[in-house]
Amino acid sequence: MKKKLLVVVALLGVQFLFAQETKKIELLAVAEGNFGGTNGDVFTVSNTSGEMVTEGPFYQNANGVGTGFNVLQDFEIVGDKAILVSNAAGFRVVIAEYPSLTAIETFTSMGSPAAVVGAGVGFAYVSFSNPTSLRQIDLTNNTITPVIDTENLVSGSSKFMAYGNGYFYAAMGTSILKVDPTTNTTVSKFPLNIGSITGLQFDAATQSLWALGKVNGVSALQEVNTQDDSVEEAIILTGVTNASQLRFGNHKLYFLSGINVHAYDIENPDLPTSAIYTSTLPNTYFFAYGKAFQVDPVSGDFVIGNASGFTGNSAYEIIDGTTYEQLVSGTVTGCIGVNEFVLKTTDGSLGVTNPTADRFTFYPNPATDIVNFHSNNDSNYTVTLYNQLGVALKTIKSNAVDSTISVADLPSGIYFAQLQTVNSTTTTVKKIVVSH
Incomplete structure (x- = not known):
């Protein structure tokens, strides 16, 4: 675009x-x-x-x-x-x-x-x-x-x-x-x-x-x-x-x-x-x-x-x-x-970087224990969770369309999940609220 x-x-x-x-x-x-x-x-x-x-x-x-x-x-x-x-x-x-x-x-x-x-x-x-x-x-x-x-x-x-x-x-x-x-x-x-x-x-x-x-x-x-x-x-x-x-x-x-x-x-x-x-x-x-x-x-x-x-x-x-x-x-x-x-x-609005399509969905948000991710296009992707300072806290590599990441050990606050498929340079960013 x-x-x-x-x-x-x-x-x-x-x-x-x-x-x-x-x-x-x-x-x-x-x-x-x-x-x-x-x-x-x-x-x-x-x-x-x-x-x-x-x-x-x-x-x-x-x-x-x-x-x-x-x-x-x-x-x-x-x-x-x-x-x-x-x-x-x-x-x-x-x-x-x-x-x-x-x-x-x-x-x-x-x-x-x-x-x-x-x-x-x-x-x-x-x-x-x-x-x-x-x-x-x-x-x-x-x-x-x-x-x-x-x-x-x-x-x-x-x-x-x-x-x-x-x-x-x-x-x-x-x-x-x-x-x-x-x-x-x-x-x-x-x-x-x-x-x-x-x-x-x-x-x-x-x-x-x-x-x-x-x-x-x-x-x-x-x-x-x-x-x-x-x-x-x-x-x-x-x-x-x-x-x-x-x-x-x-x-x-x-x-x-x-x-x-x-x-x-x-x-x-x-x-x-x-x-x-x-x-x-x-x-x-x-x-x-x-x-x-x-x-x-x-x-x-x-x-x-x-x-x-x-x-x-x-x-x-x-x-x-x-x-x-x-x-x-x-x-x-x-x-x-x-x-x-x-x-x-x-x-644009907070949520997606390089938005060609919403390739990922996630729930619940706010989250207490875990966040579930679902890929609509690819089963081989990486999720990295960042705090507001941009420090990477957790990374998971998935080979299935569905994956989870634990947030139970994180303080309440705002975080950002970066999702990227192995076969694409397009990155999706999701705002996640953790509330205990």
């Missing part, structure tokens, strides 16, 4: 979208804030009303003016909770309700938090420096506990962490640390062959962990089979020496090289990679600051931000992951120093 022209008009700082058919866009933006201030917070931008409208700051709206963060370093959503960490005076780690961001518990005096990542249902991990430690957050009991590390495998802080196949992984120098969240105990630590690791992503469809690094000064990828922790031969990204911000979406690995976006197709690899998009945002220190480059893991659409010198509203642009055309650009009102995004896009 031929795409309709998308016209974007900026008026008084609000971006209006005019189209016969547009994508529904939901963007969450994390503001690091001015150093020494309290304006680190969380904002959203969406076009549900037909125009791109900013809302927030959510943390201060929920907890009072002046309660924002001095350097909001990282942010993570796990079910119906969110974790916010501040890497400045006070070094706060906050557990909050999501999406309201009403604070539940605050922890201080544990060191400087470097990063936070969810680890399955009900857990997350925070890496600290000064002093170095790795701690598990139990979101059921709202507690934080150091990892049990009897073999002294935790050798430093980590900015690159991932969860997959039931385990938590953290990049530490040139090696990967593996932790069992159920016992909060280190399992092993194994080296890779790509020097210092500068990115880590998990592909639920193949149960593979992907790492970014360098070989002889050239950027490289390396795959780890999480079934047995075997390491594949490094994939040299010929011609790229400065790859950063490794991301995963729609069966591809994305990364930045300067202001260029590259994609490596996991299923149909083609080397060397070439730029699929060149950003229109200013190429300054503030370009894609922190983690301000993110990919919708389902659609493959991506967003790039600019912290705008920490003096004004942060800029962003959202790109179609199929055509590599800009969908919309603008600013996030009140967002000072954007350092992270969460992006979710869907074609």
Whole structure:
């Protein structure tokens, strides 16, 4: 189906979208804030009303003016909770309700938090420096506990962490640390062959962990089979020496090289990679600051931000992951120093991506224990369940027209099931509500 022209008009700082058919866009933006201030917070931008409208700051709206963060370093959503960490005076780690961001518990005096990542249902991990430690957050009991590390495998802080196949992984120098969240105990630590690791992503469809690094000064990828922790031969990204911000979406690995976006197709690899998009945002220190480059893991659409010198509203642009055309650009009102995004896009109304026909049906919705899927066309397909942050929680591979996936162990909330047949590139996305 031929795409309709998308016209974007900026008026008084609000971006209006005019189209016969547009994508529904939901963007969450994390503001690091001015150093020494309290304006680190969380904002959203969406076009549900037909125009791109900013809302927030959510943390201060929920907890009072002046309660924002001095350097909001990282942010993570796990079910119906969110974790916010501040890497400045006070070094706060906050557990909050999501999406309201009403604070539940605050922890201080544990060191400087470097990063936070969810680890399955009900857990997350925070890496600290000064002093170095790795701690598990139990979101059921709202507690934080150091990892049990009897073999002294935790050798430093980590900015690159991932969860997959039931385990938590953290990049530490040139090696990967593996932790069992159920016992909060280190399992092993194994080296890779790509020097210092500068990115880590998990592909639920193949149960593979992907790492970014360098070989002889050239950027490289390396795959780890999480079934047995075997390491594949490094994939040299010929011609790229400065790859950063490794991301995963729609069966591809994305990364930045300067202001260029590259994609490596996991299923149909083609080397060397070439730029699929060149950003229109200013190429300054503030370009894609922190983690301000993110990919919708389902659609493959991506967003790039600019912290705008920490003096004004942060800029962003959202790109179609199929055509590599800009969908919309603008600013996030009140967002000072954007350092992270969460992006979710869907074609037309929420529910189906690339809608040629409704090839799958599912029930019940809302669900309590299980969700049943039925394929109208193919008996060989994969279902991957994502949370609102885009983290893959479960994957099943079916060779029958009917299949089920358990949601009994998931917190109440909104999830997305991505369904793809083996013999087709068309992907269907279903919104699932879990209610206990």
